[in-house]
Amino acid sequence: MSDTRHTKVLIIGSGPAGYTAGVYASRAMLEPILVQGIEPGGQLTTTTEVENYPGFTEVQGPDLMIKMQEHAQAMGCEIIGDIITSLDTTQRPFVAKGDSGKTYTADAVILATGARAKWLGLESEDKFKGFGVSACATCDGFFYRGQEIVVIGGGNTAVEEALFLTNFASKVTLVHRRDELRAEKILQDRLMKNEKIETLWFHELEEVYGSDSPLGVEGIKVKHTTTGEIRDIPAKGVFVAIGHAPASELVADVLETHNGGYIKVTPGTTETSIPGIFAAGDLTDHKYRQAVTSAGMGCMAALDAERFLATQE
Ligand SMILES: Cc1cc2nc3c(=O)[nH]c(=O)nc-3n(C[C@H](O)[C@H](O)[C@H](O)COP(=O)(O)OP(=O)(O)OC[C@H]3O[C@@H](n4cnc5c(N)ncnc54)[C@H](O)[C@@H]3O)c2cc1C
Numbered sequence: 117m118s119d120t121r122h123t124k125v126l127i128i129g130s131g132p133a134g135y136t137a138g139v140y141a142s143r144a145m146l147e148p149i150l151v152q153g154i155e156p157g158g159q160l161t162t163t164t165e166v167e168n169y170p171g172f173t174e175v176q177g178p179d180l181m182i183k184m185q186e187h188a189q190a191m192g193c194e195i196i197g198d199i200i201t202s203l204d205t206t207q208r209p210f211v212a213k214g215d216s217g218k219t220y221t222a223d224a225v226i227l228a229t230g231a232r233a234k235w236l237g238l239e240s241e242d243k244f245k246g247f248g249v250s251a252c253a254t255c256d257g258f259f260y261r262g263q264e265i266v267v268i269g270g271g272n273t274a275v276e277e278a279l280f281l282t283n284f285a286s287k288v289t290l291v292h293r294r295d296e297l298r299a300e301k302i303l304q305d306r307l308m309k310n311e312k313i314e315t316l317w318f319h320e321l322e323e324v325y326g327s328d329s330p331l332g333v334e335g336i337k338v339k340h341t342t343t344g345e346i347r348d349i350p351a352k353g354v355f356v357a358i359g360h361a362p363a364s365e366l367v368a369d370v371l372e373t374h375n376g377g378y379i380k381v382t383p384g385t386t387e388t389s390i391p392g393i394f395a396a397g398d399l400t401d402h403k404y405r406q407a408v409t410s411a412g413m414g415c416m417a418a419l420d421a422e423r424f425l426a427t428q429e
Contacts, residue, residue, distance in 0.1 A: 131158025
C-alpha cells in the first residue's frame, strides 16, 4: 500500500467528537479517514460507568467507545491506528504526517484531539482513578449522593466543582495549598456562604487510601505545607480539580487559540481561523467538556466540512 493516502476529510482523534464526525462524514459520502491517536476511544476509555450519555442508562466508558467506533466503521469511515505528528496547513490539500511513516493529504481536516485533565501524579491517585478519584464533577458527582467528598485545587474549576458537588454530598472539603483562592471573587463568595463546604488552607494531597476489594476510596491524607503535619480526611470521593490541558500541540502555532490553548472557533460553528480546518470536542471547549457535547460538535464539524467542500467544487 502507498505511503501517501488522500481523503476528502481527515479526522484526527477517536473520542466522541471524532467518531461522530466519522458517522456524519461517511453518510455524506465523503469517505473520511479517521486516525485514532495514542488513546483509541479517547478519555471515556479511562472511566467505568457513564450514566449521562443519552440512550444508555448506564454503560461502561470503554464499551460506549467501541460502539461508537463500530458505528463509524459501519457507515464507511476508515479507521487507522496511527498518531499524527505534524499538520501542514500552508498548502492544499493539507498534509498530515503519521508516526507510522504514512502521509495523509486531505481537502478538509477535522481536529478532535480532545483535552486532558491535569493530575497530581501520585501513585495512589492513579490507583483509584475511576474508583473514587475523578477529575469531572459533572460526570461523577451523582455517584456520591449523601457522602463526604474532597476537592483538590484553588482555581475556578475547583470552586465550581466544589459548589456543584454540594448538590449531592453531605459535606465537601476543599483542600488548597495556599491561604487564598485563585478563583473569581463571585465564586469565592458563593463558596464561603455554602454551609456544606469546609476549606482546608495550606494543605496538599499526600495520599488517597481505600479498600482493594472492591476497589474504593475511604479517605485521604493531607500534609500541612509548612509544618508537614499529616491529617486524615475521610471521604468516598476525591475530585482533582487543578485544570485541563487541550491537546492542541499540532496546531497551536498556526490556529487561533484562547483560554489557555483551546482552539478558537467561530461561535455556533466548528470553523477555525484557517478555512478547511475544523475543530470539535474538548479541544475547543473549556466549559462543558462532556461526551455528548463533544459528539454534537463532531456532527457539526462533519456538516461544516461537507459545506466547505461543496463550495470548493
Ligand atoms: C475519567 C473521566 C470520566 C469521564 N466521565 C464522563 C461522563 O461520565 N460523561 C461525559 O459526558 N463525559 C465524561 N468525561 C468527559 C469526556 O470523556 C470528554 O468530554 C470526551 O471524551 C471528549 O471527547 P473528544 O472527542 O473531544 O476527545 P477525547 O475523548 O479526549 O479523545 C481525543 C482523541 O484524540 C486522539 N488524539 C490526540 N492527539 C492525537 C494525534 N496527534 N493524532 C491522532 N489522534 C490524536 C486521542 O488518541 C483520542 O482518541 C470523562 C472524562 C474522564 C477523563
